[in-house]
Amino acid sequence: DVPITVYGSTFYFYRFGATVCLPVTSFSSEYMVTTYPSVLKSGVWYQSEFIVVAGDQPCDITITPSANTEGGVTAGTPVSVHLDPNEVYMVQAATGSTTDLTGTTVVADNGTDKFAVYNGHVWLYLGTCGNQNADPVFEQCYPTQSWGLAHILMLTEEQNENYYRVIAKEDGTTFSVDGVGTGPVLNTGDVYDGSFATANECILIESNKP
Numbered sequence: 001d002v003p004i005t006v007y008g009s010t011f012y013f014y015r016f017g018a019t020v021c022l023p024v025t026s027f028s029s030e031y032m033v034t035t036y037p038s039v040l041k042s043g044v045w046y047q048s049e050f051i052v053v054a055g056d057q058p059c060d061i062t063i064t065p066s067a068n069t070e071g072g073v074t075a076g077t078p079v080s081v082h083l084d085p086n087e088v089y090m091v092q093a094a095t096g097s098t099t100d101l102t103g104t105t106v107v108a109d110n111g112t113d114k115f116a117v118y119n120g121h122v123w124l125y126l127g128t129c130g131n132q133n134a135d136p137v138f139e140q141c142y143p144t145q146s147w148g149l150a151h152i153l154m155l156t157e158e159q160n161e162n163y164y165r166v167i168a169k170e171d172g173t174t175f176s177v178d179g180v181g182t183g184p185v186l187n188t189g190d191v192y193d194g195s196f197a198t199a200n201e202c203i204l205i206e207s208n209k210p
Helices: none
Strands: 006-012 014-021 028-032 040-041 043-046 050-053 059-064 081-084 088-094 105-108 114-126 135-140 150-154 161-168 173-177 180-186 191-197 201-209
Touching: 006 135, 040 114, 050 059, 050 081, 081 088, 081 173, 088 135, 105 161, 161 180, 161 201, 180 191
Parallel strands: 014 135
Antiparallel strands: 006 014, 028 105, 040 043, 050 088, 050 114, 059 081, 059 105, 114 135, 150 201, 161 191, 173 180, 173 201
8 A cells, every 4th residue: 555656668688668657547538649650670660659558447449540550540540449457459550651650549439438558669769870779669658638838858868869759739739949939830649850959958848739
């Protein structure tokens, strides 16, 4: 009966990813996936992906992918899924292009069933890492109801480049970085990719909508 904190990790040789695991009391009924595009490395496609995890109760959900999936579902086509307690459902992007599942929505059909979503990527590299090094992406997704209007990004130690993504929950979203208007107007599920240099210890991103 004593509170604890939990994190999960995935690793293979030099590859590593980790996430804080949110308590089951934070499970919610609506999520938007945030990941990165699939990448081609040495002739092999490494995919954008995510999983849905049911809690201790069954749930009925609708997944609307933002891109074509490996299972043959076309972008924008809703898919109904029933999950029994503790069951897991995975979705991977279709291979053959830089498909990105960011912006995919996962919503409980009755608006009340609770479940978790984990954002993921099989093997991803960014920026000057180029085609040399890559790691899996593994992160528990925060429910859309927890999204906010102001976020602080901290510098990663000993990294020359620090990348971030801004994903809009609603149409007509605008945002600024350290008070300077940045990027285009974003609609639901749209993504803006940005970076900041080591000269900045942190940046503040503010928006008019979550």
